[in-house]
Amino acid sequence: METIDSIRAMHAWSERARAAGRRIGFVPTMGYLHTGHVSLVTEARRRRADLVVASIFVNPLQFGHNEDLDRYPRDLERDTRLLVEADTDVLYMPQASEMYPEGFQTAVTVEHVTRGLCGEKRPGHFRGVTTVVAKLFNAVRPHLAVFGEKDYQQLVAIRRMVRDLDFDIEVVGGPIVRESDGLAMSSRNAYLSPPERQAALCLSRALAASETAVREGERGGAAVLDRAYAVLNAEPRARIDYVALADPESLRPVDRIAGPTLLALAVWIGQTRLIDNTLLGRGAAWGEG
Numbered sequence: 243m244e245t246i247d248s249i250r251a252m253h254a255w256s257e258r259a260r261a262a263g264r265r266i267g268f269v270p271t272m273g274y275l276h277t278g279h280v281s282l283v284t285e286a287r288r289r290r291a292d293l294v295v296a297s298i299f300v301n302p303l304q305f306g307h308n309e310d311l312d313r314y315p316r317d318l319e320r321d322t323r324l325l326v327e328a329d330t331d332v333l334y335m336p337q338a339s340e341m342y343p344e345g346f347q348t349a350v351t352v353e354h355v356t357r358g359l360c361g362e363k364r365p366g367h368f369r370g371v372t373t374v375v376a377k378l379f380n381a382v383r384p385h386l387a388v389f390g391e392k393d394y395q396q397l398v399a400i401r402r403m404v405r406d407l408d409f410d411i412e413v414v415g416g417p418i419v420r421e422s423d424g425l426a427m428s429s430r431n432a433y434l435s436p437p438e439r440q441a442a443l444c445l446s447r448a449l450a451a452s453e454t455a456v457r458e459g460e461r462g463g464a465a466v467l468d469r470a471y472a473v474l475n476a477e478p479r480a481r482i483d484y485v486a487l488a489d490p491e492s493l494r495p496v497d498r499i500a501g502p503t504l505l506a507l508a509v510w511i512g513q514t515r516l517i518d519n520t521l522l523g524r525g526a527a528w529g530e531g
């Protein structure tokens with residue numbers, strides 16, 4: 243695996259790969275990698291990428307003032323090993339000073355789909371995400387980019403940006419990878435103490451409770467949300483940030499399950515904010531919940 247740390251060198255690599263007719267897959271990350279990230283590299287290969295670039299960049303622009311930018315976990319040695327094992331061709335690690343030099347003043351803002359859910363709770367977050375992803379796209383110039391459904395709103399915002407700004411890139415979503423007990427994998431799980439790690443199971447359990455309600459025929463949004471609230475409220479270490487039902491494409495709020503519906507939640511466990519989601523009302527007889 244080659245490591246590239248300047249925009250100019252990334253451009254040169256990409257130009258060579260394209261001239262050779264190779265299809266470039268791209269997986270952007272903030273590092274401290276886990277099996278969820280690795281699954282996105284595998285997905286890029288499955289989608290016929292000849293070469294896969296993964297980036298690690300802890301993007302200051304997407305963190306609020308009181309958020310965890312300074313303590314975001316890092317382990318480059320382990321990340322490198324995981325990427326090599328996953329057969330990644332290039333690790334792209336741009337420097338913050340080159341990404342945001344003095345005088346930087348341009349941003350990409352996706353309007354409607356970034357307003358609700360996490361957008362309401364983390365002002366400026368998605369503006370930081372779409373801006374950095376646009377810059378990474380311009381540096382890597384991939385044919386295909388893979389994002390996790392774990393950050394569902396992010397995936398929707400990036401799809402919108404790619405369409406609206408005519409990026410010639412196929413955006414692919416990868417399913418949420420979970421620990422064996424149901425906790426969605428996240429770099430931020432590293433912050434959790436053992437009792438908090440146990441308490442964090444309330445997120446996936448809350449989703450499962452709502453899924454069960456839908457599978458049993460419940461269609462009322464409030465009733466479906468109540469099932470999730472009941473699980474979360476029973477966990478003393480949990481503080482709910484939001485629990486919401488939304489249309490999976492527009493992300494507009496919905497109050498009935500009349501077809502595929504996103505159930506998304508954000509919950510504080512101690513000082514750690516965790517997110518999770520599921521798609522309700524899938525399948526012919528909605529048998530999958």
Ligand code: AMP
Nearest residue numbers: 271272273278389390392393418419427
């Ligand atoms: P991050 O490093 O948290 O910025 O995440 C980088 C990419 O990995 C994003 O597209 C995430 O949605 C994705 N990702 C993070 N956790 C998971 C997970 N548990 N399963 C699948 N994808 C994930």
